[in-house]
Amino acid sequence: MYHYTESGLSNVYLVxxxxxEVEDGEEFTSIDDAHGLHKAIAMAIVDGKRxxxxxxxxxxxxxxxxxxxxLAKRFGVNEQTIARYEKGQTSIPRTTDFCLRQLYxxxxxxxxxxxxxxxxxxxxxxxxxxxEIRMQEVEDHWEIAA
Numbered sequence: 001m002y003h004y005t006e007s008g009l010s011n012v013y014l015v016x017x018x019x020x021e022v023e024d025g026e027e028f029t030s031i032d033d034a035h036g037l038h039k040a041i042a043m044a045i046v047d048g049k050r051x052x053x054x055x056x057x058x059x060x061x062x063x064x065x066x067x068x069x070x071l072a073k074r075f076g077v078n079e080q081t082i083a084r085y086e087k088g089q090t091s092i093p094r095t096t097d098f099c100l101r102q103l104y105x106x107x108x109x110x111x112x113x114x115x116x117x118x119x120x121x122x123x124x125x126x127x128x129x130x131x132e133i134r135m136q137e138v139e140d141h142w143e144i145a146a
Contacts, residue, residue, distance in 0.1 A: 002029060004037075008062070009055050012041060038063060039108075046101045054088035057097075060104050061086070075099065 002014040017032045045056045068082040084090035134145040
């Protein structure tokens, strides 16, 4: 078996699908269909029944091609929060675990709309912070000014 640490995960072993070659006394390993392998690893994580580890969280983020900053924006947290999840310094909330699994699933199948709603929430929060609320008194009550 080959311990596939190149994935960033410490618990992945390949039974086959790899070739080891020795050239000038150095050992080189090549992986057959590395893209397909990473997709299969990601699905094993997504379909897993236990909470995600910090390594798995980082793996899925990278597979989604998201920076810590971009993912933080989607989840409504700061970049350091994502970094702490990935370093194992902070436990990953169940809702965040679920959302990351769903985002990965959505990246494979566009029928889910979680990513769209997370973007809407992030945009709405940014817009709400920048919008003035103008009120006017009309007769005997207050209402939003036109």
